[in-house]
Amino acid sequence: MPPRKAASKDPEPLPRSARKDLTRARLLQAALTLMGEGRSFTSLGLREIAREAGVVPNAFYRHFRNTDELGLVLVEEVGITLRRLLREARKMDVAPSDMLRRSVSVYLEYVKLNRLQFLFISSERSGGSRILRLAIRNDVTHFTNEMAQDFRMRGLYAHLPTARLQMVCGMIVMTMLAAATDVLDLPPDQTLLEAEMSENFVQQLKIILFGATRLNDALGSS
Amino acid sequence: MPPRKAASKDPEPLPRSARKDLTRARLLQAALTLMGEGRSFTSLGLREIAREAGVVPNAFYRHFRNTDELGLVLVEEVGITLRRLLREARKMDVAPSDMLRRSVSVYLEYVKLNRLQFLFISSERSGGSRILRLAIRNDVTHFTNEMAQDFRMRGLYAHLPTARLQMVCGMIVMTMLAAATDVLDLPPDQTLLEAEMSENFVQQLKIILFGATRLNDALGSS
DNA sequence: GCTTGCGGTGTACGCTTGTACACAAATTGT
DNA sequence: ACAATTTGTGTACAAGCGTACACCGCAAGC
Known part of the structure; x- marks a missing residue:
């Protein structure tokens, strides 16, 4: 009873x-x-x-009070989602062997899982109301910073000066968002195209990471 | 008379x-x-x-017929603007010494000159009506392709396979658009911040270009 | 247990929007 | 020279919007 x-x-x-x-x-x-x-x-x-x-x-x-305020709350939720993503990424193995590829596929899965939220930020990051745009950019910046901090903690790319590491993370995030945008307006169940995009994504990140370390070395030794 | x-x-x-x-x-x-x-x-x-x-x-x-159609015409105009940018870039010196830096400053000047048009594409590239978005993406893709073709004609990065060159140009364009977005919502006459952003932009391009060639070499020799 | 406060509803208003129709002027083709 | 087409105007209407106000039922606090 x-x-x-x-x-x-x-x-x-x-x-x-x-x-x-x-x-x-x-x-x-x-x-x-x-x-x-x-x-x-x-x-x-x-x-x-x-x-x-x-x-x-x-x-x-x-x-x-109005729709903008609702939008801000949405941005807040997105912030939480992004933080969750980082947290999950953090407990991944540090196994270097194609950890990149693994990260990418985890990320893309995450994007598809939180489809609407990513659609939201990718839509409003440049183009909606000024307030929303700034709020989103703020979140993205935080995400970037935390990412850089994680790299530091893991001892990854330790030889890069902080400013450069920051920039690299910025580029990574930019690439991540672009990739998210791409998978999002892909019709569902286009596994072939999706795999292709995923591979492209991996290559792009490789270029960035490789370029950052080597360019730094080249400059440092000159 | x-x-x-x-x-x-x-x-x-x-x-x-x-x-x-x-x-x-x-x-x-x-x-x-x-x-x-x-x-x-x-x-x-x-x-x-x-x-x-x-x-x-x-x-x-x-x-x-409606606002969307007007938007499409705007996109068309943007396409012309982009083509003009490429044409101007083509007749720049091939002098390798900080040609990158020169290109960047020319580009940023061009963005500020055509402020509204770049604002338009950067706003509507992801987020507006579906038709507009697709049209813009189409233009951007064309721009990317022509850029790759120019690289080829100039013999730049000749050792890169076409697919990779295409990808690199894609990354460059992505970076260019991001930079444009940044300078655009910068309040005018912030010369200091602007210079800083410009320098960042240069560094990012360097990373991409350097990374692309070297990563390709490393893979090719393994 | 009664009052109070809060989440949700219904009605109503003034305003803007997209669009339809009839019309005015004037440049064009013949 | 005349008629036809074309550009821009004025009026009109139904629909949707944001918002204000009065209201209702019910959980919450004294």
């Missing part, structure tokens, strides 16, 4: 705050879903989002 | 087709101008553009 009043149909009384968070999540998800259908975030209307979320337009205001 | 009727005030009879092209150009320019004010193209309305161009909304239809 359920201890709670034992009402015939009372699946979950759900404390009010939880209910609130739930519809809030629905609003966020609605925005992402709409973007997944090809719409750009900037062109989304408050009413549209509310409709997709299954609530009346006014309910929107109980959670966000 | 002007042969044409000799009316008192008749500055230019201007054939009708010219007048048409003129307002058409005004519409295109209006769209770019609005984007220069921070608006994203996707969020521009037909009426908004017409208003900015100083014509009544209905006049829009005499030139474009």
Whole structure:
């Protein structure tokens, strides 16, 4: 017997705050879903989002002042996702043998898993509202920095001066985002093209990493 | 005496087709101008553009079926601009001594000169309407291909297999676009930051080019 | 246990938007 | 010289938008 009043149909009384968070999540998800259908975030209307979320337009205001604010929360979530990605990357083996290829495939899998979020940042990173753009760029910068720090901790590319390491990570992230954009507007189940892109991605990273170390050596010895 | 009727005030009879092209150009320019004010193209309305161009909304239809079609024309113009850039680059000296640095500064100057157009592609390359996005990507791909072809004609990086050269050019273009994006949302007259970015840009290209040749050598000799 | 506060709803407003139709002027082809 | 085409205008309408206000039911706090 359920201890709670034992009402015939009372699946979950759900404390009010939880209910609130739930519809809030629905609003966020609605925005992402709409973007997944090809719409750009900037062109989304408050009413549209509310409709997709299954609530009346006014309910929107109980959670966000306007669409931009919702966008900022989305960016925040993306930040969390990126941090999670780094955390997963960190506990990968340091086995040097095609660790690059492994990283790439893990990353691409991650992108497909969090499709909508990556679609969001790749769409709004350059082009939406100024505030959103800056917020996203901020997150990306943080990601880059943490990546550089991880490299340092692992003793990878230890001979590179910090500034250069930072730049290399910047290039890596740029390449990662470009790759994400590419896989995202690829129709699903195009395994062949996908494999090709993945291989390209690996080669690009190799070029960057190889170039960075060797160029540094060449300059240092001159 | 002007042969044409000799009316008192008749500055230019201007054939009708010219007048048409003129307002058409005004519409295109209006769209770019609005984007220069921070608006994203996707969020521009037909009426908004017409208003900015100083014509009544209905006049829009005499030139474009809808805003997307106007966007496509803009993309076309961008394509011309890019081709012009390549043509200018082609007639630069082949003097190897810091030709990279010179190319970069020429390019950045070109970006600032065609500010609005680059802002447009950098905004809509990922994120606007699907049709526009594809059109832009198409142009960028063409640009990349022509660049690779130029490299070949000049005998630069002749030892790279075509596929690899193509990839390198892809990375260069990606870096160029990223750099353009960066200088574009930099407030004007930030000469210091701008110089720093420019130098970064040079270094990135060096890494790519150096890495590509050397990585290729290393693989070829193994 | 009653009041209070909060999440959600319904109605309503003023505004902008895309588009349709009829029309004016004027350049063009014959 | 005349008729036809073409560019730009004015008016109009239905639809969608963001937002304000009054309201309702119910969980929460005294």
